[in-house]
Amino acid sequence: MRTILLGLLTLAALSAQNTVVIQNGIIHTVTKGTITGSVVIVNGKITEVGEKVMTPAGAKIVDASGKHVIPGIIDCHTHIAVDAINEGSVSVSSMVGVDDVVNNERMDIYRALAGGVTTANVLHGSANAIGGRNVVLKMRWGKDADGLVFKEAKPGLKMALGENPKRQGMQTTGFGAQAGQQNLRYPGTRMGVEDVIREAFTNAKEYQKEWKDYEAKKAKGEMALPPRRDLQLETLVEVLEGKRLVHAHCYRADEILMLLRVSQEFGFKIATLQHVLEGYKVAKEIAAAGVGASTFSDWWSYKVEAYDAIPYNAAVLQKKGVLVSLNSDDAGGAELMRRLNTEAGKIMKYGGMTEDEALAMITINPAKQLGIDQLVGSIEAGKQADLVIYDKDPLSIFSKVEKVFIDGQQYFDRDGDMSARPRKEAEKKGLLEKEKETDRRNAPQTRRPS
């Protein structure tokens, strides 16, 4: 009896410590409509959402009266938090990964967070037909590199079609021209891009078979030497076995169709077509293949393959049955990431999506595409408490982020940011003074000639 009581007491103390209630907000659950009510968070998870909730004693109360609460924004394609994004020297670089080079001190993490982004799919660049491994991060600003990783997210691989992978094989333009004739890299055409992919997966199938044969022999107790380990092909085998998601950069309808057919030929699935600016032209085929699309709201005309891009792309894809998300593709900054809410707002204008459909494109849809929709992407009991509080309608240009919670912890607070500014300014001034002083002290002494 005593032990039980003691146990209960400890539990109560714990819950009081780790309980947050966001009260009286306009809560956009995304999956279960919009209500005016409260969200209860215990130990980083949402335990209750409703118009009336039980407020546990000792809970931290966040008053959200008149404010809007949405699930944390998920950016399905970024290059933030890493310093180098392309291993562009080879056309198949599946042995490298941005997961090895996460830099937790990059300011773009904080800026993304301040824009309501809680999760980001950080991808390898698009210099090669088959790029490197990705990493899914949570914007837990202040944590070390390991502490940023969204551990439950499925691993992925970047692929790329069109102008970018062609560039190093082109003699007259782009990086190819700079590299010089002797350094041109195959492929230089869309035909070559297809060939590189087919060859790589042909090799991966062979490699997979070698291992299967070896495992079979071993299981039978036969003597067998394991095949030579190949890190490049190992990643591709994971793709073939559905253990790794493919995120493929693409623009034109022809190349999109090509990749769909190649993936069907080899029996692997594309999780998302990235950018996919001409996706609207082959929306039927994309929908039939059960492939997701992650696109921009209104980018166009920055290169030839983006000339037929239209801001109605997301709407057409969605209307034809494709799961659509909006991404930023931010590299070297978090410019678009921090405005994905209004990018979603634009989708209501271009193609007449509803508010919920627009919000879904930056929350639950990317969560589904990354295989984390059981954990994040909507405001539901049982999910991780990644939440954003806006002062106004989150899809409006006139709104701004006030608070951001990840795993129930507050990682951004606008008031806190503002009030810390004078202190930081003083701190910076002090450091600069100190640096000057050090420079003076270390300056070489000039002596008079004797």
Place this chain on the structure above:
Amino acid sequence: MRSRGLLGIILAASVYAGANDSMLIRNATVHPVSGPKQENVSVLVVDGKIAEVGAKVAAKGKIKVVDGKGLHVYPGMIDSGSPVGMSEISSVRETTDTGELGDFNPQLRALIAVNPESEHIPVVRANGITSVMVLPGSMGGRGAGGGSIISGQVSMIHLDGWTWEEMEIRRDAALQLVWPAIASRGRGASDDDLPPALAARRVTFAQAKRNQEEDVRKLKEFVEEARRYQKAKAGKETGLKPDLKYEAMLPVLEGKRPIMVLASREREIREAVEWAERERLKIVLANVREPGKMTEELAKKKIPVILGSPFTTPIDDDAAYDEPFTLAAELNKAGVKIAFASFGTQFARNLPYEAGQSVAFGLPYDEALKSVTLNAAEIWGVADQYGSIEPGKWADLVVTDGDLLEVKTNVKMMFIKGAPVDLESKHTKLYKKYLARP
């Protein structure tokens, strides 16, 4: 370009007679910008000009009538700097006519390189932008693709017309100058992200400073030479041969034509302002990013500022995260007259949202609306004809179903000089075509 039949389709039931450039928009919410918004009023347009705004305005004679119930009427927006019409695909040099070779090109005229058939024009105007200051030079810096110190004549155009001549509002609205900046590296990207050609161009700070000082010296020398030419011409010196570059400088030197100086940071802004003051030039600053202590001075000296898109990240890591968002509000609070520019083609249609975003971060709404309409017209010297809904001005009107600065709002109708403008574009056509794909 103008779809003469469009309004006929929209207003099948209404009276359709009389001049095409005359009409009455009835019972709308009108945002004159020059004054407070008026609900349930009518706008009468006669021969392309606004004749009357009020509750009891009647159609004079048999002119077309537009039912404005539930709709909002705004003056057409002005983009204060963009290569719209001069650049089709930004990464393809052959399709881009901004950024000529050579450091000093005041004689170049942007207007004559505007392609009326550019796919960008219908796209941009479909979002409520009726006129643009087209820029002969590339934006800031002098990186790849050339770019001068003095780039040429900025022209003000209407986004409507069969030829560039018909699009012209003012061919020599301003002179574009990119104030030399100390640039030792490209901004934003880290070393590893820079393409080899750019990385190779990196220089030490000391070298960058020397380069900048040399460029400023060259600029001062060029203007001095132009002054000598001006004097010689005034004195009818014998043997003086005409020089197109110096000729183009004359209206600027006489203070008759504004000079649009692109300068981002405090240091460059100070240098540019001091120089313009010494030379007694009419200066408009553009692409201002970090005015710092110069803010108060710009207000005091009544120097207007054209802001680039706030959709960017702060230049420095230790800057406040919202620095680009609050800049407009800070300048306005200090008393600086501001207008917005897209400074690009791809996102030119997002001009209203640049102003809207600034509202979220402190810019008073009325000022935001002015910054894309009346302020721009005033800065560029065309406020007697454009920028607000007032009798006597050209009827450049945008009719919307909501707030002009809001992303969700749709433009329902547009009029340039009172004539209806087609809102279809490459984008709407492709949309309809593929939505209908069986």
